[in-house]
Amino acid sequence: MPEHPHNAESPDPLSWLEEHGHALLAFALNRIADRQMAEDLVQETFVAAGKAKQQFRGQSTIKTWLTSILRHKIIDHQRKQSRRPVTHTPDLPDLADQQLFNKQGIWKQDVPSWPGDPQATLESQEFWQIFARCREKLPAQLAEAFLLRDIDQINTEEICKQLQITPSNLSVRLYRARMLMRQCLEKNRFQNQ
Numbered sequence: 001m002p003e004h005p006h007n008a009e010s011p012d013p014l015s016w017l018e019e020h021g022h023a024l025l026a027f028a029l030n031r032i033a034d035r036q037m038a039e040d041l042v043q044e045t046f047v048a049a050g051k052a053k054q055q056f057r058g059q060s061t062i063k064t065w066l067t068s069i070l071r072h073k074i075i076d077h078q079r080k081q082s083r084r085p086v087t088h089t090p091d092l093p094d095l096a097d098q099q100l101f102n103k104q105g106i107w108k109q110d111v112p113s114w115p116g117d118p119q120a121t122l123e124s125q126e127f128w129q130i131f132a133r134c135r136e137k138l139p140a141q142l143a144e145a146f147l148l149r150d151i152d153q154i155n156t157e158e159i160c161k162q163l164q165i166t167p168s169n170l171s172v173r174l175y176r177a178r179m180l181m182r183q184c185l186e187k188n189r190f191q192n193q
Helices: 013-029 035-051 062-082 118-123 125-137 140-151 156-163 167-188
Strands: none
Touching: 013 035, 013 062, 035 062, 062 140, 062 156, 125 140, 125 167, 140 156, 140 167, 156 167
16 A cells, blocks of 8 residues: 555654644634643544544544544534533524624625724734633534634535534524624624724
C-alpha cells in the first residue's frame, strides 16, 4: 500500500496528545463552557482514536481526524444535554412579530453598523470573550446548531443528519440562536452609541 503524505505524522497515539492536545482542548472550550467536560471529551477523543488508529487511512491529517472525532463527541454530549428537562427557558423573540430574515437567512432590513473597525473588533480578544459568554447562554439545542452552521460552516444536510432534525427545524434553531447572539452582543458591548 503506498504511503500517503499525511502518514509522515507520528502513528504513535501517545505523541498525538503532545502534538494536538492544546488545539483540541481549545476547539472543545470554544463549544463547551465547562472546562472539565471539555477536557473529558478531549480525553475520550484520544481513547477512541487510540482504539481506532488502524482505521486511519491518511486521507487527512491526524489533527483533522482527531478534530472530527472530537466534534462527534461534542455533538453526542450536547444531544444528551438537550434531552434533559429544561428548568428555565430564556425569552426568545416572537417569530411572528419579528420577521427580520428572509427564507435564505438574509436580513430583510439593514443591520446597523457596529462602531469602529469591524476587522479590528473581530480580532480583539475582548470581542471573543463576550462572544463566548453569549454563546454559553444559548440553550444547548440552539448552540449546537449555531456552532455547526455558523462557526464550523457545515452544510444544512449534514447538520440535519447529525442532529436528527428537519431543515425547517434547523432554520428555526438558527434564527433563534442568531437573534439571541445579536441581542447579547449588543447588550454587552456592541450597541450603537
